[in-house]
Amino acid sequence: MSKVTRFSRASLSVMPWKNGGGTTQEIASWPQGAALDSFGWRVSIATIAAAGPFSVFPGIARSIMLLEGDGVRLFTHDGRIEHRLDMPHRPFAFSGDDAIDCTLLGGASNDFNVMTRHGQWRADVRVLGHAAAIEPAPHGVLLALRGAWRLNDETCREGEGLHWADAPRTWQAMPESEDARLVAVRIVPA
Template sequence: MATLIPFASLPAAPWKNGGGSTTQIASWPPGAGLDDFIWRISVATIAVDGPFSRFAGVERSLLLLAGESVQLLIDGTRTARLDAAAPLLCFDGEAAVTAQVSGATTDLNVMTRRASCRHQLTRITAPQQLVRASAVTLLFAAGGALTASDGRRQFALQRHDSLLLDAGDADTWQLDAAAATSLVPVDLFVKER
């Protein structure tokens, strides 16, 4: 059943190291914490330079939403820069990652437990038609306002709102906006047990 998740209704929690904050959009299973989620999607603000938390057995994707850039040092040897030209990075959750920011950034953070789930995300522009690739899909309004319709129901999303779709929802959705606006479909592929 499609669930609209208004971003304004979600609480932000500060990071343990004080370097930013995170706002959880959705996770599975319901009520799961940072140690037992199968998948978790959040928006994070990185305010100062510092280390990321480690998540053993987790695949992570970080998508820059706002801010100039963030540079990541991964395991002390690999450097990756997220900016307007290259806004997406995927990496292992167990890696030692340290961030350097040029001013605060806002990022979409997708994490999936490697043994149980995998994820795929892309950035697209509405208006267009979307054909879902998985049984569970989260549509994240990265830009401005838009509507998502399956032909029977219509949902209005504002910037940073999400629409969580499960196996019972339509595979094809019409995404409309008054002006071209950015949207991020996150497909979640939960492995059969």
């Protein structure tokens, strides 16, 4: 049985971006310790503090979701993508092959990011506000976005979560308040 790892947003390492426009806190990646050009999947939280281009990740499917802040406008210069990421807890999927640019809609924002390598993995990203059974997945991440959640035998409060790799896990998610929200990321073979 795989090991489940607890994490807290408050204790994740903060890595500045090379372009100075923000920071990233990696929650988990697989294989563990893989570089940005060799991961199979990666889940992180980013702080976008300045307008500018997103890094291009060829062969990667991406999903981004606003956690806190005013949000950003995501766009391509050829007009194919035009999206306001200004509503919290609504995932937006796009290709890492696209040259995405962004402008701030106000101050800095925090965003939840999921990346999977085409042909290897795909991610199902859902935000839950009610009790639910989360189908088995060999890899995944659960993060309490608001309120506290009972996840099988574990309790995660806002900003806390669990991740696992390399063995199927099934979860029973039970909110402890009406306004509770949980992001559930199931990562399965492509």
